Amino acid sequence: MLSDNAPLLSLNGLSACIGRQTVLEDVGFTLSNGQCLAVVGGSGAGKSTLLRLILGLRKPAVPVAGHLCFDGHDYALSKASSGKPMGIAYVPQSPAHGFDPLRRLRWQWQQLQRLLGKHAAGGEVLDALGLPVLAKAFPHEWSRGMQQRLLVAMALLEQPKMLILDEPTSALDPLIAAQVLTEVQRVAQECDIAVMMVTHDLALAAQFADQIAILHQGHMVQTGPAQQVLTAPSCDYAAELVAHRYWQQENPESLAAE
Amino acid sequence: MSMSLSNPNVKQTIPAMPGTWTLMVFALTLGAGMLMTPYDPTQADFLNRLATPSALHWFGTDHLGRDIATRVLYGSFWSLGLSLGVVSIGAAIGTIVGLVAAQNGRWVDMILMRTTDSFFAFPELISAVTIAGLFGPSTMNLVLALIVVSWMKFARLVRSLAISVVQQDYILQARLNGLPAWRVLWQHNLPNILPGVFVLWTNSWSRTILAISGLSFLGFGVQPPNAEWGAMLLDGKAYLLTAPHIMIFPGLAVLFAVLTINLTGDRWRDRLADNI
DSSP states (O other): OOSSSSEEEEEEEEEETTTTEEEEEEEEEEETTTTEEEOOOTTOOOOOOOHHHHHOOOOOOOEEEEEEETTEEEEEESSOOOOOOTTEEESSSSSSHSSTSSSSSSHHHHHHHHHHHHHSSSHHHHHHHHHOOHHHHHHHSOOHHHHHHHHHHHHHHTSSSSSEESSSTSOOHHHHHHHHHHHHHHHHHHTTEEEEESSHHHHHHHHSSEEEEETTTTEEEEEEEEEHHSSOOOOOHHHHHHHHHTTTTTTHHHHOOO | OOHTTOOOOOOOGSSOOOHHHHHHHHHHHHHHHHOOOHHHHHOOGGGGTOSSSSSSTTOOOOOTBBHHHHHHHHHHHIIIIHHHHHHHHHHHHHHHHHHHHHOOOOHHHHHHHHHHHHHSOHHHHHHHHHHHHHOOOOOHHHHHHHHTTTTTHHHHHHHHHHHHHSHHHHHHHHHHHTTOHHHIIIIIIIHHHHHHHHHHHHHHHHHHHHHHHHHHHTTSSOTSSSSSSHHHHHGGGGGGTTHHHHHHHHHHHHHHHHHHHHHHHHHHHHHHTTTT
């Protein structure tokens, strides 16, 4: 679904360090409306740092250079943080940390509605994700899959142009993860929302993403359309990731067919 | 209510029933007793000196003929009430210090925590005795001395709890969506920290009761003729062999108070075991 217009998001020359250690070096990519980009990399590759910097959170990494252009607005990442760019919504990694355990779900949802000034839009978003009306339930009374879907709903409530998903499946079992991501994909396509997901799972990225960017030790070693990355990995690390992407599944075709 | 009982997280915010009820009954009995007793806790009655327990004087009278039951009841104001105040102020100071340390950067954190460490270096009772020795024995100095040595445990606990809460995604989300920092603190951080603080608070309360009684017994705390359990033990010391009831009843009062509060705290700790 490549758009002809200028990209929704373009990131150029992002470098950052934590202390004296460089964690990201000259990272950049572009993302168009409605596209899905997966940033794939192992632990410590700099995925979380990248994500936090795009969200305008400087701690704990300090960006030394970089330029972000989102939806026509420029953000110089080396300057003091200007907060989260308007139109980007964030879906936390795990429902276990995504909800305040002491607050009822409805309270948390209504607080978000107040913050965003979106009192009217709530019902449709819940409907779109197949969620019931929020009763007096506490977070733990819902299943993980429903909690994760509600986290997505909370992000969508903002009516964003782009969703950022942090390790969307690491807290879920594979089936639920696939269901949640399918929902996200469907809603994103309906509403023309770009999705950037950060994951260590290349198989998952291959299934859902149009574009794949492979991050290795702070460098973006390969970016490109998903098929191209899978069929023609550009370096040893990418090749290894591609080769071992199905290490959990005995029969990769069964997953691909889903 | 039934829903919150079934909630493993939320049951932490409702009282641990049996222990808490015992404590409330204990407090109510003391309060009602204070209202109903016909005697004045400080009024001497030399005709009735050292009377043994009877229908008129349930716990007997002391060397000045004062009704011991009445003095035990009024003593609860000093022992329970004063210590409650001391430990609450200490908890408030410690909570603020801990939150500030956790919220702010490296330098503030380091300075506050090293200060906390240095306060830990003072042994509790000895610093209280020292302060009483420097500024003279009085209730006010006792309170100050006990506050000075009581806040550090709270500061450490709150800092560590706050650091773990701050890293949660719901805090991040709230901040990203523009919830002001003080409201994040008030609506999310504090409620998630308070259960842990409460357990330490009950624990410190009973320790403070012992400290106040101990210091009053040594003559550094609540001064005569005020009825404080430790001070009453001091009064009765000279008559231990001839009129043991003067010491037995205030001693039992300390025992029951500390035991009840400790058991309540234990129940709470069991319920919160996953959290701290």
